[in-house]
Amino acid sequence: MRSILLTILFFLYYSFLSFSQGRLVMDNDPYIVIANSAFVVLDNSNTNALTQTGTGGRIISESETNRIRWNISNATGTYIIPFYDNDAVPVSTPTNEIPVTVVIGTGGTAGATNHIDFSTYDGGSDNNTFRPTGVTNMGNVTVPAANNSLQVTDRFWILDANHAVKPDVTLSFTYVDLENAAPNTLVEANLKAQRWNATTSDWDGILFLPVGSANTITNIVSAVTVPSADFYRSWTLVDFTTPLPIELLSNEVNCSENNVIVKWTTATETNNNFFTIEKSIDGTNFIAIGNVLGAGNSTSLLTYSFTDYNAYNGTSYYRLKQTDYNGNTKTFNIITSENCNTSAVNINAFNDQSGNIAIVIDSDINANYTATLFDAIGKKINSNTFDAVKGNNTFKLDASNLKSGIYFISIDNGKEKLTKKIFIF
Secondary structure, eight states, X not given: OHHHHHHHHHHHTTSEEEEETOOEEEESSOEEEOOTTOEEEEEOOSGGGEEEETTOOEEEOOSTTSEEEEOOTTOOEEXXXXXXXXXXXXXXXXXXXXXXXXXXXXXXXXSTTOOEEEEEEEOOSOGGGGOOTTOOOBSOSSOTTOBOGGGBOSEEEEEEEOOSSXXXXXXXXXXXXXXXXXXXXXXXXXXXXXEOBTTTTBSSTTTSOOBXXXXXXXXXXXXXXXXXXXXXXXXXXXXXXXXXXXXXXXXEEEEETTEEEEEEEEEEEEEEEEEEEEEESSSSSOEEEEEEEEEEEEOSOEEEEEEESSOOSSEEEEEEEEEETTSOEEEOOOEEEESOOOOSOEEEEXXXXXXXXXXXXXXXXXXXXXXXEEETTSOEEEEEEEEEOSEEEEEEEEOTTOOSEEEEEEEEOSSOEEEEEEEEO
């Protein structure tokens, strides 16, 4: 068998090898190296047209144009291509076997020339340099110019179905650990299969998210279910947490009486669970003030809003945080509001250097006030209630156990709520 394969290699460099209505049987570790943009043509639609027996065999492609062309026509069944990664290891190393399995459930269009071309090759840590033909970026629909190569395994697979109507398939991809290693920053357990959509020129495609399930013991991403319309030619394995979850078109704040309305619009959403609105009085330390449910997956323009009924006096800072169904988050830029709260009540607070915080309230009414002290991250420290009369009032709040730092005093009379920053030394 080995001497026969040497002859095969000779012909592969110059033309292609066709087994008309025959079978290619690979028994006990032979291997075929396809080179110089050659084809090995299997002119037999049966699943056993390429068969492994004994300890099997290996096919080395390592180029987009070194292909197995299988004339599958409208046949169904399980087709296995025993690819092999030959980087710096003997061809006899089993751990570098990277077979691709294609299970055809519904056959494609019938015809002798309706074939699938199979090939695979490795790239490098920057897969952007090794993109398959027609692939224009390693970003996604949200940021096409981004380069997410460090979250992608260093290998591409080409599964090019040349059918007028392509088959419905379920795919399995085998990978080697070396092609996931540093400087890549992907999490192996998060690997899923992703195809390049040649129509929309993006990887994540909104309507076809990364699919499959990674087994980190067997190094197989399986259960990659692909309907006919999504059976594109270029595939890779990607950390599914990488694609940006939403495309934010606008994010703004507006005043409404003494309140602040935070308003934002999304162009697309992928796997989007909810938004969190955060607020700060100093632009550094933020507290969450509310959540708004996302749309999950959407390609339509969607507008959201949230009303802050407890706006700070003066400048207030807001920011939007998005959380997807996998628990991953993205925080967007800070936006500010100026003097939305025009309350007639004025307050001041300061450290009186005797273990207390002095609170001065210039009230326009007789009212009961609650003063609450928070630390820099929004944790409640202390609170007390005071009765104020119209005019100036001074109250004290115990601060004897506080460490040096930034704190916030919130004053609430049931109708209005004001907040002041205070420094404790």
